[in-house]
Amino acid sequence: MSATLNRFGESKTPGKTAGVSPLDGIFSPKSVAVVGVTNTPGTVPFDIFYNILSAGYRGTVYPVAPGKRSIAAVKAYRYVVDIEDDVDLAVIVFPADVVDRALQQCGQKGIRAVIVISAGFREVGPEGAKREERLKNICADYGISLIGPNCLGAINTDPKVQLNASFARKMPLAGRIAFLSQSGALCTAVLDYARDKQIGFSKFVSFGNKAGVTEVELIEYLHQDTSTDAILLYLEEIREGRRLIDAARRVTHGPGAKPILAIKSGRTIQGAAAAASHTGSLAGEDAVCDEIFREAGILRVTSIEELFNAAILYAYQPMPAGERLGIVTNAGGPGVMATDAAIREGLLVPRLEESTRAKLKATLPATANTKNPVDVIGDARADRYMAALEAVLDDPNVDQGLVILTPQSMTDIEAIARGVCQIARGATKPIACSFMGATDVAPGIHLLQSANIPHYILPEWGCAAMAAVQEIRRWRQQPLDHPEPLPVDQAAARAVIDRAEEGYLSEDQALAVLSAYGLPVPANHVARTANEAVAAADRIGYPVVLRVVSPGIVHKSEVKGVVLNVGDASAVRRAYDEILSRVAAAAPEAEVRGVLVRRMIPAGHEVILGAKRDPAFGPVLMFGLGGVFVELLKDVTFGLAPIGPASATRMIEHVKAFRLLQGARGGEPADVAGIRDCLRRVGQLVSDFERIAELDVNPLIAGPSRIGNTVADVRIRLGAGGNGESE
């Protein structure tokens, strides 16, 4: 995968030219100073300088090494300010405690791009965090773009630059994939792994503690980078989730879109704790991250194998028109396993046209299987493989091909590989291969990889990679969702919220806020006397529900503060008195502000609309069906607030219990459009008011369209602030 262009001799990225970016200084400097070099090979300070020197850098590199005359025979400078020429990039390798002084000097020298390799900052505790703050301040003072600290460095394989400003052992091959990693050490493994598979890179960056430049600026830069087709990202910590999502949507969708494939580690509580002690970060909820990444077009995977498996297919093969996979194999078993994997991954294994099968029958022996997966039989040689592959790719039901080979004694592995390469050169459909084994198949694999045909040791991995490309395709085809604001009475909501103290709103306040935002709140009134309650019930219409209103009581039914289905005036009077006396007994210290009388809600499905603030992503919405579904099965979906109609629809449709809302168990279908509207309004509300720390409409009773939805209960918790400070 070493070519800089795909096998059509063209870049996947339409002919954009990169504008001037602050990151040009990092990736394409005309001159580099390595600050803090020593003369000891095998140490980071020496290796970085020597890597730049020996990788064929097209600019000029200056070692800054106080007290040394030269480093590796190159004239050294005492301080960066002593360099007589302009310097575009400084790479600082001094110990942590003197990095700030070196950075200051870089600023004075007019250097606007700096990589700090040195560790010993935020990742080592409060002392290091202070050091890191000092670096940030210096960068702000001088307008420096900073990569690091605590990183491996950056690599640009562009033949016009050829910069290996890292302590990676070897310069990677040039290619069309960019790799960004928060972990420096992982990079060395990735580079070694990739070289073995002939996978090349356009840019390769370890961004470490991201005190300056973050993954957000990097993906935006790579979006413009004409030598990059796909962006791979390893993240341990999301600090500015909202910015990342906004950037990812711009990068992965629309003209010049590039896929972002990401590993976000710390998926489990223990993993997150390990990441925290490694990066000093605070983790949000992993399930939230999973879904929000998907809504931003970021394809989340769990291992570097998956990351590259998908990327090489995307970057070097044409985009397939659909999910339909044609398989050619010389072994039945692996054909079956590939079929299983394809279906499991969401691909289709279509029936072939009769004409295709006729073609296959004409060229293959009688014992061959001409159904998909096509089995050319163990003793097949290149001619049979080529005939079968051509026929399968020509079939209009096939969008992509997978060639599986097992090394029988008569299998001419290299000839078959060459045959596949030849067919691929003329094909408009993507081809992937799985030459199963290791040593025997190695020469064939090498040929395939040299020709940019993605190869997978297991056919299952090829299927997973093809499924990932389908996700990219589908993401691009669906329109981006824009959360246009709906008309709401923000002032009315503000009037309630600004007056309220920290903690839970009372039920009438919460209902007033929801009402202001257009949620279907049932008619209600807070009565202070039994007479008032009766009057309200008469006005609202029977049957009604009576519920105690008390700021101290969050769970009303626990203190028996609720009476349902109250049918007439005398029953209202009785219920009013009962509630007051029961609450007085159960919670004598609670301040009772009255009893809320509201319409009894017709039967329907219980759904839950929730909102909370995620440490990484800010206001996040949750949707689920009430009862066992949320509590027992954790059958919930998440989305970013505010939310557009498409994403809201996705949240609703992706719960496992969705078919219940469609009327799966014999009921009338629920008013899903109405639920979507409610979700959007909740999203808008929590986005408009930062003071809302937590909101739960639980349940919203979802009735059929002719009845609609009704808020049956709500809790809104406010954070500190109030008195006009909010929003």
Place this chain on the structure above:
Amino acid sequence: MSATLNRFGESKTPGKTAGVSPLDGIFSPKSVAVVGVTNTPGTVPFDIFYNILSAGYRGTVYPVAPGKRSIAAVKAYRYVVDIEDDVDLAVIVFPADVVDRALQQCGQKGIRAVIVISAGFREVGPEGAKREERLKNICADYGISLIGPNCLGAINTDPKVQLNASFARKMPLAGRIAFLSQSGALCTAVLDYARDKQIGFSKFVSFGNKAGVTEVELIEYLHQDTSTDAILLYLEEIREGRRLIDAARRVTHGPGAKPILAIKSGRTIQGAAAAASHTGSLAGEDAVCDEIFREAGILRVTSIEELFNAAILYAYQPMPAGERLGIVTNAGGPGVMATDAAIREGLLVPRLEESTRAKLKATLPATANTKNPVDVIGDARADRYMAALEAVLDDPNVDQGLVILTPQSMTDIEAIARGVCQIARGATKPIACSFMGATDVAPGIHLLQSANIPHYILPEWGCAAMAAVQEIRRWRQQPLDHPEPLPVDQAAARAVIDRAEEGYLSEDQALAVLSAYGLPVPANHVARTANEAVAAADRIGYPVVLRVVSPGIVHKSEVKGVVLNVGDASAVRRAYDEILSRVAAAAPEAEVRGVLVRRMIPAGHEVILGAKRDPAFGPVLMFGLGGVFVELLKDVTFGLAPIGPASATRMIEHVKAFRLLQGARGGEPADVAGIRDCLRRVGQLVSDFERIAELDVNPLIAGPSRIGNTVADVRIRLGAGGNGESE
């Protein structure tokens, strides 16, 4: 992994010596005839002969090649009967249409072990199936153990035998893993894959169409085989599921237990169809197979990678005492990813003792992380790795160790590998490694593999392998479940079933059958008049339920043939008449035999007990919670009937909704022991009566222990037969 003993110099298998088995002729023949050899290298007939000759076979090999004087300079025979010496094994490579004659001659010659390599049998359709039947008959006539047809052959690496009776390119390394495969072509890939990882084999068999010897005899043979520690199985088709399960339980549990790891392909409908067109087999339901394998101690995996990843760890490392994993890494990111993977796979990543952390702090630099995962930092060399690994393995909270390495420029990869090998030699806890990358780490990996230290390119795979070993450990620790029969009135059930015709039993018949088997059937009576119904209700006690009894009506509520909660005599009379008139209107053609009056069942959880006949496994039980859980969420478990108490408990506890039965949503806990009893009785019933094609207790109302469970509805469908033929 080439040693024949583990790293303690001992076999994992207690010192059993193999008895005489019919399969000894296959694996350890003193003489072999290859029947149908040609003189053309690169063809199967020649390659097989030449493989035996050149792999160093310790016996005598005779080519049978009509019309040839010699093959590869070895004297050839016209017919097998012409060989003047005794022949233990014949390998037939003739074209399909003459194999029967060759086999007949083998029988006449007194050969009792035959491998038929040739394809063109059952897998090519009816004509081939007929040919295969002829082979079976000849084998039966002569008492021949037959491997194949349509296979790659068999290999025994035992230095005293050294037989490569296959057309695999190379003889595999000797080792302690046996590999059995239904797919011949897959074998060649597996051999190539394994050689690259230095994985050795004890026996290697491709059993193809299994016309004679099946996987069942093979695993039983390998159970006794002192050179085999673990059995790997690739299966496309299960023909005698019950025998396989019985054998697997014997092999995987108790003294001399060996794990069986299996790929059963054809998991998806499409995959199964591909397998069917490949093997001509009929597939059972995949979810059933999944669970039944687990209950037989067969560890089901999906790829050859997983198969070997787990096997090498089991075969060459000590059995760990528990799930607790200590991780040593020079890279934080992979440490986090490994932690995520470990937790996801069900391992634990424990806190280390303070004394361990003190030891680590004393030897590691200040920036190192002494919490688990222990980060020795990117510039670690062998001394640091060894100190950390020793400290972690010594920690009493750690059951096994994982060493992760990324190749930094100063990482002394081979020295670290040697250090790990040295520690492993003295360790009683298993160690696995992940040296991440490819080329740079290759020499280190080679050293590890030579010393039987399992190596995984990704730490995630190491974690998955360790989790698989935990499954093996847990399986062995739990007692094997024996489905002892419960006391039932079989005669009473037989009286009903023998009299009944094919199709559904009427409700009173079905209830009588369940009642005979001790299921909690509510008191009931089939009334033919309203008066009779009232008398029955008076006797049973109110409230009662009335339900139409009609053989033609399966769904009673659809014809409004059910009235619930009938409170007194006049209501019974009314309900009786209503049912008759409504059913007459809705299903005028249905024969109405009366109205069943039964006790109204108190509220409880709806659970479903089902039974059906799986084509591969025979009578199979299903359990689930009623309503959305089965219908919408497919939240069901399966088990083999008859079922013992432990398996029945597992079936109940493994549904996702189990916590509901425990009282998760505020209810009283259900009588789970009673449900288990019901499941066992249903299992016994469907095992005793083969005519029961399908049985559904739907629902059983599961109340709290003080009330117990009640059968609320049941359907039993009988197959043809009847009149005493059953059982």
